[in-house]
Amino acid sequence: MHVIIPPVNSQGKLFCTKDCQGRWGVVDENGKIRISYGTYHNMWGFDHDLCLVDNGTDKKGFADRAIIDSDGNIIVDFGTYSSIWDFYAKPYPSIVAEREEKKYYLSKENPSVIIREEINIK
Numbered sequence: 001m002h003v004i005i006p007p008v009n010s011q012g013k014l015f016c017t018k019d020c021q022g023r024w025g026v027v028d029e030n031g032k033i034r035i036s037y038g039t040y041h042n043m044w045g046f047d048h049d050l051c052l053v054d055n056g057t058d059k060k061g062f063a064d065r066a067i068i069d070s071d072g073n074i075i076v077d078f079g080t081y082s083s084i085w086d087f088y089a090k091p092y093p094s095i096v097a098e099r100e101e102k103k104y105y106l107s108k109e110n111p112s113v114i115i116r117e118e119i120n121i122k
Contacts, residue, residue, distance in 0.1 A: 005045035008089045012070040016043040016051065026051075026072075035072050045088040046070060048108040050095075052086060067095070067111050076111050 003018035013029035025037035026046075041056025041064075049070040055078060058064035065084040067076040076084065081097035087108070094105040094115050101120050107113040 005043070005088070007046040007049075010046045010049045010070070012046065012049055014046050014049075014051075014070055016045050024053075035068075039072075044086050047088045047090075050075065050087075050108065050111060052084060052088065076106070 005016040023037040024043040026035035040053040044052040083098040085096040
């Protein structure tokens with residue numbers, strides 16, 4: 001089964017695609033492979049030229065998530081946060097991430113910038 005996720009709110013025309021073997025990769029508008037299939041376990045699609053990816057190693061949580069840019073560079077590395085929420089095509093003005101007892105709101109333009117943080121109350 002092929003899956004194609006188009007970019008939103010992005011300058012680049014990069015499509016996250018899942019091939020018939022279930023591997024994720026990225027192709028540009030001309031069909032050129034930009035990120036090889038199987039590099040990441042899951043990909044959520046490019047939004048603001050950023051893509052949430054996971055490497056499939058954390059079966060109990062979301063610590064295996066990272067954020068990459070349109071060149072495939074890791075902007076927020078795996079394990080930096082215990083969770084990074086899916087931000088693809090969401091109306092949120094920021095990217096939500098969690099670590100320990102805090103929730104962080106990261107800039108969609110530069111997710112290494114924390115806009116604000118708050119303590120999680122359980």
